[in-house]
Amino acid sequence: MKLTTSLRVVLPAVAATALVSAAALPADAAAMPKFAKPKVFGTSFQTDPRHDFTKHISPRHDGILRGWVTYYRSGRAEYEPIKWVKDTTGHTEGHFEGPAEGDVMAYASPLAKNVVFYSATGCKGTTVTVKNDSLGSKRCSRSVLIPRMKAGHRPALITVYRGKIVKVQEIYTP
Numbered sequence: 001m002k003l004t005t006s007l008r009v010v011l012p013a014v015a016a017t018a019l020v021s022a023a024a025l026p027a028d029a030a031a032m033p034k035f036a037k038p039k040v041f042g043t044s045f046q047t048d049p050r051h052d053f054t055k056h057i058s059p060r061h062d063g064i065l066r067g068w069v070t071y072y073r074s075g076r077a078e079y080e081p082i083k084w085v086k087d088t089t090g091h092t093e094g095h096f097e098g099p100a101e102g103d104v105m106a107y108a109s110p111l112a113k114n115v116v117f118y119s120a121t122g123c124k125g126t127t128v129t130v131k132n133d134s135l136g137s138k139r140c141s142r143s144v145l146i147p148r149m150k151a152g153h154r155p156a157l158i159t160v161y162r163g164k165i166v167k168v169q170e171i172y173t174p
Helices: 002-024 142-151
Strands: 063-073 076-081 083-086 094-097 107-119 138-140 156-161 164-170
Touching (some): 107 156, 142 164
Antiparallel strands (some): 063 076
């Protein structure tokens, strides 16, 4: 009988401790599923077949979108998919572009409180900080991310989970 009483007290305490510990983890270490990463320089727009663009602007389904933020205000970002367009003139390798004007492919999601941001140009924006795949590798704070979102049109891999943007990893384009 003593053992049963002890378990009634200990088990809820252990469960509560586990929940508090999980909540304290950063977004990239939490129990978020692994999403398939799109090609960084993909030449077509990623689709979201379950998204209804005829209704109001809303979050993309869970996953990673190659895109950029077009508008940011009060903790909410509007973003759209982008694709890589190779330069045929030979002056550059190419550039990213969004959907044509009039194409409705925009999403909107709030930023998670613990959003993770990896910059391609460092936290001060002065040093190239990328991996071999042209993705930002310097982790910066939310306070660095927000002004960059307000500036708009910075190519990135945007991870959405449960309707919120939980990770932004910039794509470096010289």
